[in-house]
Amino acid sequence: MRTSEELRAALRAIDRRSYPAYKSLAGSWSFGRYLLNIEHVQGDPFAAPSQLSVDVDARTAGYPAGCWESPWNRTALEDWLLRRFARQAGRFSRQAKGSGKSGVLAVTVPGQEVLERTDCEVRGGAVTVRFEVGFPANGRTINARELEKILFDFLPVCVEQGLLYATAPKGEAARVIALAEDRHFIREELKRLDLAAFVANGSILPRESGVSDRPMGDAVPFQSPEELAVTLELPHRGPVRGMGVRRGITLIAGGGYHGKSTLLKALERGVYDHIAGDGREYVVTDDTAVKIRAEDGRKVTDTDISLFINHLPSGRDTARFSTLDASGSTSQAANIAEALEADSRVLLMDEDTSATNFMVRDELMKSVIEQEPITPFLERALDLWREAGISLILVVGSCGAYFHIADRVIQMDAYRAKDITTRAKAALEGRPVPALSAPGFHLPAGQRAVDLSGASQTRKNYRGDGYRQERLKVRRSGKTAFSVGDRELDLRYVEQLVDAGQTQALAYMVRYARENLAGRPVEEVVAALRHLMEERGLGAVCGGGVVPAGLTRPRVQEMFACFDRY
Numbered sequence: 112m113r114t115s116e117e118l119r120a121a122l123r124a125i126d127r128r129s130y131p132a133y134k135s136l137a138g139s140w141s142f143g144r145y146l147l148n149i150e151h152v153q154g155d156p157f158a159a160p161s162q163l164s165v166d167v168d169a170r171t172a173g174y175p176a177g178c179w180e181s182p183w184n185r186t187a188l189e190d191w192l193l194r195r196f197a198r199q200a201g202r203f204s205r206q207a208k209g210s211g212k213s214g215v216l217a218v219t220v221p222g223q224e225v226l227e228r229t230d231c232e233v234r235g236g237a238v239t240v241r242f243e244v245g246f247p248a249n250g251r252t253i254n255a256r257e258l259e260k261i262l263f264d265f266l267p268v269c270v271e272q273g274l275l276y277a278t279a280p281k282g283e284a285a286r287v288i289a290l291a292e293d294r295h296f297i298r299e300e301l302k303r304l305d306l307a308a309f310v311a312n313g314s315i316l317p318r319e320s321g322v323s324d325r326p327m328g329d330a331v332p333f334q335s336p337e338e339l340a341v342t343l344e345l346p347h348r349g350p351v352r353g354m355g356v357r358r359g360i361t362l363i364a365g366g367g368y369h370g371k372s373t374l375l376k377a378l379e380r381g382v383y384d385h386i387a388g389d390g391r392e393y394v395v396t397d398d399t400a401v402k403i404r405a406e407d408g409r410k411v412t413d414t415d416i417s418l419f420i421n422h423l424p425s426g427r428d429t430a431r432f433s434t435l436d437a438s439g440s441t442s443q444a445a446n447i448a449e450a451l452e453a454d455s456r457v458l459l460m461d462e463d464t465s466a467t468n469f470m471v472r473d474e475l476m477k478s479v480i481e482q483e484p485i486t487p488f489l490e491r492a493l494d495l496w497r498e499a500g501i502s503l504i505l506v507v508g509s510c511g512a513y514f515h516i517a518d519r520v521i522q523m524d525a526y527r528a529k530d531i532t533t534r535a536k537a538a539l540e541g542r543p544v545p546a547l548s549a550p551g552f553h554l555p556a557g558q559r560a561v562d563l564s565g566a567s568q569t570r571k572n573y574r575g576d577g578y579r580q581e582r583l584k585v586r587r588s589g590k591t592a593f594s595v596g597d598r599e600l601d602l603r604y605v606e607q608l609v610d611a612g613q614t615q616a617l618a619y620m621v622r623y624a625r626e627n628l629a630g631r632p633v634e635e636v637v638a639a640l641r642h643l644m645e646e647r648g649l650g651a652v653c654g655g656g657v658v659p660a661g662l663t664r665p666r667v668q669e670m671f672a673c674f675d676r677y
Contacts, residue, residue: 126255146568156211168237173276187291196273215245241660258565289347311353315390326390400457612663
């Protein structure tokens with residue numbers, strides 16, 4: 112193993128040479144208390160920064176075994192360590208000077224959710240952190256003295272203050288683990304108590320703004336209606352009282368701007384854990400819940416939408432329906448079918464983002480227009496619950512027809528929740544009852560092969576000694592889109608993607624599937640990828656080579672959504 116002093120000597124030997132000489136530094140270097148790995152060196156000071164990682168062994172890291180034994184504790188610990196390291200790195204980024212990206216010291220800064228990432232991994236108590244460094248240059252000439260400053264002055268501080276148990280604020284690690292264990296306990300209680308979700312009293316649901324996911328400072332704290340209140344005895348915090356949303360059909364009603372969609376958004380994000388201080392730490396939703404919406408223009412491939420759409424004028428088969436440009440109703444039908452294929456037990460829907468003709472069809476319209484291929488969701492929701500155990504949480508603002516099938520109705524009044532089930536049911540007396548169940552109920556068929564084709568699976572590149580096959584390039588565009596080789600995918604309407612790293616990970620999964628799993632049904636592709644990650648970690652989806660920073664694990668439901676749209 113080469114030492115840090117050998118690295119220092121190597122740096123000084125290449126000072127003021129042409130930039131490509133930096134590539135001689137690739138490899139592992141021992142700094143005593145940790146191992147520095149220079150995994151990929153950028154080819155130019157204006158290119159993407161170099162990729163590095165630090166390994167700290169379990170004894171040096173010093174974390175008690177209880178911090179990383181369970182998957183939920185380990186993810187919470189990794190998230191906390193990454194945030195600590197990022198704070199330290201932020202102090203030093205760009206402090207070393209030079210051209211282009213010289214001096215960048217960058218690591219992913221997580222948002223409000225606690226997610227599994229390649230940026231920080233804890234295995235057996237050993238800690239690995241991946242990050243980027245812009246190797247300094249003057250023009251395109253190596254400035255080794257500035258890189259020496261980063262690697263020998265700045266980075267040791269980041270490791271000491273960001274990754275070691277001994278330097279952490281007293282009791283902070285224990286509080287992080289306690290919160291993780293309390294949240295896991297709530298998730299288990301949801302199953303025992305037959306709940307779809309739990310929202311603790313005092314939770315802050317509104318966000319700071321449309322572009323900030325931090326809690327709103329002057330928001331009304333959530334308070335459960337007494338009729339829906341349950342008390343959970345958490346292992347660390349003790350008794351926590353809040354609203355238990357029972358499985359079945361729940362409506363969230365109320366006037367505009369009173370908090371209906373805010374509550375639904377909190378439930379939508381409740382499939383993930385949140386950091387302390389977020390306001391939604393104890394908002395926990397069944398982790399298979401999927402937000403369903405209309406998605407005009409999306410691609411649908413061989414999907415069984417016959418539960419909702421039949422007898423098309425063109426005679427097309429809706430049991431294996433395909434289109435490159437789905438309508439609002441067709442896309443919403445496909446989204447539900449695909450969510451059920453992904454074993455989702457709870458559907459989250461908002462009237463505002465649903466196709467009107469898919470949700471309901473009144474008696475007057477039925478009497479005037481007889482040939483209608485769409486079976487409204489109103490006529491399937493009750494059977495989905497009674498026959499298949501699929502719960503529904505639906506925001507309604509203008510359609511009262513769903514009161515007929517609701518098990519409970521929650522009104523949001525100036526961000527205060529009220530149980531108005533009795534009043535809503537009383538209002539139905541004497542009113543005509545619409546059709547609430549249509550014949551032909553069945554669960555959509557699965558086993559659809561995913562189309563992993565493209566103009567080229569690999570591309571040829573001339574290297575001087577002949578043509579060689581190169582792997583498809585993976586590119587991400589923001590949080591919602593990516594391309595693999597020649598094919599692009601837009602996931603902007605997959606609303607439970609909360610982190611750009613999830614999109615990046617999905618892109619690598621698509622490439623891995625194109626290379627290794629082509630022709631298999633979607634279920635088998637997702638199952639194979641899950642097994643791969645469980646056995647070898649999230650980075651295994653890259654298919655070998657350097658594991659990049661910046662990958663975040665998506666849920667199974669988003670994996671299905673990705674391949675279904677691909």
